[in-house]
Amino acid sequence: MSITNKPVFCLSLYHNEYKKLMIHNIERERLNLKTAIHKGEFWKPCPGTSKDYLCCGYQILTPLTGCGMYCSYCILQVYFDHQHQTCYENFDDLEREVHHKMEERISAVVRFGTGEFGDSLYQEDKLGLSRKVADVLDRYNNVLVEFKTKSVNISTLRQIKNPVKAVIGFSLNTFTMAALLERGTAPVLERLKAARRCEEMGFSVAFHFDPMVWYDGWEGEYRQIVSMIYDHIKDAKSIAWCSMGGFRTMPSLKNELRNRSIHLPLFAGEMILGADGKLRYPRPLRVSFYKAMDEEFRKNQPDAPLYICMESQEVWEACGMYGRIPYGLTHFLDERAKTILSCV
Ligand code: SF4
Numbered sequence: 001m002s003i004t005n006k007p008v009f010c011l012s013l014y015h016n017e018y019k020k021l022m023i024h025n026i027e028r029e030r031l032n033l034k035t036a037i038h039k040g041e042f043w044k045p046c047p048g049t050s051k052d053y054l055c056c057g058y059q060i061l062t063p064l065t066g067c068g069m070y071c072s073y074c075i076l077q078v079y080f081d082h083q084h085q086t087c088y089e090n091f092d093d094l095e096r097e098v099h100h101k102m103e104e105r106i107s108a109v110v111r112f113g114t115g116e117f118g119d120s121l122y123q124e125d126k127l128g129l130s131r132k133v134a135d136v137l138d139r140y141n142n143v144l145v146e147f148k149t150k151s152v153n154i155s156t157l158r159q160i161k162n163p164v165k166a167v168i169g170f171s172l173n174t175f176t177m178a179a180l181l182e183r184g185t186a187p188v189l190e191r192l193k194a195a196r197r198c199e200e201m202g203f204s205v206a207f208h209f210d211p212m213v214w215y216d217g218w219e220g221e222y223r224q225i226v227s228m229i230y231d232h233i234k235d236a237k238s239i240a241w242c243s244m245g246g247f248r249t250m251p252s253l254k255n256e257l258r259n260r261s262i263h264l265p266l267f268a269g270e271m272i273l274g275a276d277g278k279l280r281y282p283r284p285l286r287v288s289f290y291k292a293m294d295e296e297f298r299k300n301q302p303d304a305p306l307y308i309c310m311e312s313q314e315v316w317e318a319c320g321m322y323g324r325i326p327y328g329l330t331h332f333l334d335e336r337a338k339t340i341l342s343c344v
Pocket residue numbers: 066067068069070071073074075076117118119149150185
């Protein structure tokens with residue numbers, strides 16, 4: 001692909017659209033918190049979306065859906081037919097389901113996450129759901145749970161009895177992209193400071209660069225944030241894992257945003273349809289993201305536990321990273337989890 005074909009994320013165009021975003025009802029609706037009874041399963045394996053991509057083998061627990069913040073690219077905009085947050089009142093059913101299903105998983109490590117259909121910590125000070133989930137899982141020495149967030153709502157996490165069995169994952173982006181694409185999230189610098197506080201509380205921490213967005217100046221700015229992680233974290237060993245993924249989304253999000261006439265610069269330039277039916281940047285651009293990030297991580301931590309989200313073996317190989325997961329991505333992350341849990 002020639003460099004002239006690269007997607008150009010037009011910052012000035014985005015600033016004009018931003019005004020429309022300010023008045024959009026979606027932000028107001030997202031602040032509403034409702035309650036409901038969840039009738040289906042609370043625990044589901046990560047769908048993996050396509051066998052062509054290496055999956056991380058995550059297990060998803062969902063005590064709450066929705067998010068009071070608003071990111072332009074948030075898939076929840078099309079995933080649900082509403083924007084409000086929903087807290088499930090029947091937490092007891094979640095607890096029963098976990099204990100029942102764990103009977104068949106007494107030895108192999110299980111990695112849970114609660115941040116798939118919402119932000120794990122946005123409501124933590126009010127609802128304490130992450131603390132409750134950690135309590136439910138506390139009896140299992142083969143279980144690690146990750147709470148993912150773009151907030152800094154961490155003070156009540158002190159109540160978690162065994163912080164060593166939980167990972168606090170911070171989603172990061174460059175200062176430019178956070179300013180343009182996120183509303184209501186904590187400033188990136190505050191997230192890094194919060195990560196340090198979590199480390200001091202005894203938690204492992206994680207960092208996620210997903211989505212990475214292509215724009216003029218992306219490389220220097222993403223590298224800057226990677227380097228800032230290591231300026232803030234006291235001991236690199238407390239980093240459970242870091243992930244990265246180029247912007248990709250269901251085509252229905254593009255249609256939805258087009259109908260509202262907002263955020264279309266996200267889709268500027270060429271995007272292709274991946275094996276999972278999602279729009280994504282062409283492979284050479286994605287590979288440039290991952291190579292640059294891998295190089296920057298390794299500069300700071302030669303054995304950084306960095307992985308790529310939802311990419312093929314070919315992409316891992318093109319980035320020179322495939323040799324680090326000889327037994328697959330799931331195995332690689334399970335081994336990280338075992339190392340962390342060995343301190344329990
Ligand atoms: S923080 Fe996550 S869940 Fe919340 S709006 Fe942003 S992408 Fe969506």
